[in-house]
Structure formats: structure tokens, C-alpha cells
Amino acid sequence: MTTLSITQKPAGKLRQLNIMRDLPKVADLVELCFHHNMDSEGKSYVQQMRRAGKNSNFLSWASTSMPLHGYVWEEDKKIVGNISIIPFREKGKTVFLLANIAVHPDYRRKGIAKTLTEKGMIHAQHRAAESIWVHVEENNPAAVRLYENLGFQTRLRRSTWNATSTLHPHQAPIRAKIIDPPARFWENQSQFLKRNYPQEMTWYRIPDWQNFKPGLKYWLYKLFVENDIRQWAIQKDGKLEAALIWKGTAARRSPLWLATAPQTDSASLAELLLHARFHLANKKRTLYIDFPADECHNAFEKAGFTLRRTLLWMRADAKR
Numbered sequence: 001m002t003t004l005s006i007t008q009k010p011a012g013k014l015r016q017l018n019i020m021r022d023l024p025k026v027a028d029l030v031e032l033c034f035h036h037n038m039d040s041e042g043k044s045y046v047q048q049m050r051r052a053g054k055n056s057n058f059l060s061w062a063s064t065s066m067p068l069h070g071y072v073w074e075e076d077k078k079i080v081g082n083i084s085i086i087p088f089r090e091k092g093k094t095v096f097l098l099a100n101i102a103v104h105p106d107y108r109r110k111g112i113a114k115t116l117t118e119k120g121m122i123h124a125q126h127r128a129a130e131s132i133w134v135h136v137e138e139n140n141p142a143a144v145r146l147y148e149n150l151g152f153q154t155r156l157r158r159s160t161w162n163a164t165s166t167l168h169p170h171q172a173p174i175r176a177k178i179i180d181p182p183a184r185f186w187e188n189q190s191q192f193l194k195r196n197y198p199q200e201m202t203w204y205r206i207p208d209w210q211n212f213k214p215g216l217k218y219w220l221y222k223l224f225v226e227n228d229i230r231q232w233a234i235q236k237d238g239k240l241e242a243a244l245i246w247k248g249t250a251a252r253r254s255p256l257w258l259a260t261a262p263q264t265d266s267a268s269l270a271e272l273l274l275h276a277r278f279h280l281a282n283k284k285r286t287l288y289i290d291f292p293a294d295e296c297h298n299a300f301e302k303a304g305f306t307l308r309r310t311l312l313w314m315r316a317d318a319k320r
Contacts, residue, residue: 010110012075014119017082019068023049025079026072026100033102037137037309044252071119073103073112080104083116085123090203096124096318097204098134101143113143117150121316129318133204138293138310152314155200157293160311162253162286163277165304177268178275181233183214185240189233192243192259196292201313207257212245230279234272242269244276246287254285258296266298273303 017026027049034042073081084100098120103112117134124132134152136143144154181189193209211221212231222229228248234241242264245257256276260269280287289300293310300307 010112010115012073012080012112014071014073014115017068017070017072017084019052022072022079023052024054026070026082029079029082029102029104030100032104069123070100071116071123073107073116075107080107081112081116083120085120087127087129088203090130093130094128095203096120096127096129096132098124098132101134114146114150117146121150121318125318132316132318134314135311136314138312144312144314147314147316151316153316154312155315156198156313158201158290158311158313159293160308161289161291161300161305162308163288163304164286164306167274167277167281167304177234178232178272179235181214181231181240181243185233185235185243186213188240188261189243189259192240192261193257196258196260197290200315205255207245207247230276232272232275232279234268236265236268241265242272244272246276246280248283249285252286253288254280254283256287256289258289258291260296264296264299266296266302269296269299270302273299273305277303 027046030049031038031043031046038046069085069087071083071085072079075081081103082100083098083102086097086099088095088097098117101113101116101120103116121132132152134147136147138144138157190209190213197206210217211225212218212229226247230246231243233243239261240259241261243259245259246254249255256273277287288308289305291300297307
């Protein structure tokens with residue numbers, strides 16, 4: 001990709017985010033633009049931004065100690081546009097995620113989002129990024145076209161499923177069919193995990209699957225690093241059908257990682273998901289699963305999961 005240059009700027013001012021004074025206004029803008037699809041974690045994130053904006057000691061430390069990078073667009077003496085730039089490290093390489101790309105509804109269709117995105121891409125290029133990513137809702141064609149015109153290509157389609165329904169006693173699965181994954185299943189389980197969570201996305205909050213491999217390393221990992229880990233599996237005719245991994249977290253939303261064989265039986269998978277929900281009910285966390293779009297819908301719905309959204313993962317090559 002050639003080096004970008006920003007041309008034909010809309011009226012207004014593009015400047016770097018100043019966390020010492022901008023966070024509350026950016027929080028208001030993000031909430032305004034994304035409130036229609038903001039879950040409890042997103043609302044908590046916005047509140048944290050507002051609280052941080054009132055804590056001068058935190059801001060003074062964070063301004064030099066945390067990678068809080070981004071840009072805002074000012075017009076009519078107020079912040080009407082924002083982009084956050086989040087770096088990730090993957091096998092010695094840097095990947096940048098452009099997030100919270102928001103423009104006030106009264107200032108849209110003026111090129112502000114394009115200018116902010118171009119600036120974010122230049123920021124990543126100058127910091128030796130290997131690649132640049134954006135996440136965009138599938139049902140937002142205008143944003144998809146914008147990113148495509150800037151050189152982004154859709155690499156993955158991912159759906160998020162939340163466990164939101166109430167569990168009833170009659171839904172309890174037949175526990176005899178659920179087992180702890182034995183060592184002999186690990187090779188298949190690992191292959192299924194890599195299929196459902198491709199290498200291209202492992203930079204984004206994906207654990208090292210080898211930490212869950214049965215054996216001494218797994219025992220030591222549970223003993224000294226993460227002592228609250230659960231794994232369940234369901235088999236059919238002596239072969240692994242599906243497996244689930246969960247580990248404790250302090251966040252309000254807690255992920256399940258799902259490994260499924262091709263053409264997994266829907267009823268068996270639903271039973272496995274229900275089993276996990278019953279055994280984790282006392283954790284008081286909203287369980288969710290990030291999974292390839294258009295797969296296992298019937299099983300998720302039978303187990304009381306609701307489709308929250310489908311995102312396109314779009315990537316641009318950052319090489320200049």
C-alpha cells in the first residue's frame with residue numbers, strides 16, 4: 001500500500017487526542033454514536049472514560065505510561081469526531097486496530113470519518129505496523145464502502161452470541177454425555193480451535209491454546225496462573241464432537257471458546273452449551289461466544305444464546 005496523504009479536508013480541525021481534557025467529551029460522542037448497540041461492557045467502558053477524565057492523578061500518569069493514542073475532529077468549538085488507535089503485539093510484529101471511529105450525526109457526510117481513518121492509517125504506518133484492522137458491523141454498508149475505498153479488505157465475518165435467556169430446570173442437559181476432554185482428543189480439539197479462531201485473528205484477545213493441553217504444563221498453569229479453568233467435551237462414536245473452554249475473569253462479560261468438528265450435531269452442541277451455562281451460572285457473568293458467522297445458529301439458539309451482532313474484520317497492509 002502506498003503512503004497515504006490527506007487531501008480535501010472538510011472544514012474543522014484535526015488534532016491528536018489529549019487525554020488530560022478530551023476523555024469526557026469523547027465518551028459522550030462514542031455513547032451518542034453507538035448507544036443502539038452498546039452492551040454492558042461498552043457502557044462500562046464509557047463510564048470508565050468519564051471517571052478517568054475527572055481523575056487528574058490518573059490522567060497525569062496515563063499520559064506518559066499508557067498507549068492511549070487517537071485523534072479528534074473539532075468543529076464549532078466542540079469535538080464531533082474521534083478515532084482510537086490500539087496497538088497489539090503478535091509474534092514480534094505490531095498490529096494496529098482503528099476503533100471508536102465516531103462522527104456526530106449532525107456532522108456526517110462531510111468527509112470527517114475518512115480523514116480520521118486516513119490519519120489513523122498514517123499513524124500506524126509510521127510506527128512500523130505489520131497490518132491495520134477495523135471492525136465494522138455488517139449492516140453498515142456506508143462504513144464498509146469507506147474502508148474498502150481506503151484499501152481495507154474483509155478477511156473474516158464473526159458473530160457474537162450472548163447467553164441472555166433464563167435457564168429452567170427442565171433444560172438441564174444429560175450430564176452423562178459430557179466429559180472432561182481426555183488427552184487423546186487434544187490434537188482434534190486444537191485443530192478445531194484453530195479453524196474457529198484462525199491464525200489471522202490470534203492477536204485479538206485469543207489465548208495460547210497450548211496452555212489448555214492436558215498434561216503437566218496445564219496442571220502448572222492452573223496451579224500458578226489461572227486456577228479457575230473449565231473444559232468440557234462431548235463425543236460421538238468415540239470421536240470428539242465439540243469442546244468448550246472457559247477461564248475466570250473479572251469482567252462482566254466472560255467468553256467461551258468453542259471447538260467444533262465439521263458438521264457437528266446441533267443437538268449435541270446445544271447440550272454442551274447448556275451444560276456450561278448451568279455450571280457457570282453462579283459466576284454472575286454474561287457468557288458470550290465469538291464464532292464464524294452463519295455457523296451453528298440452531299445450537300446457539302437452543303442453548304439460549306442470542307445473536308448480538310455480526311462484524312466484518314477488515315485488514316489493510318501497512319507496508320509503505
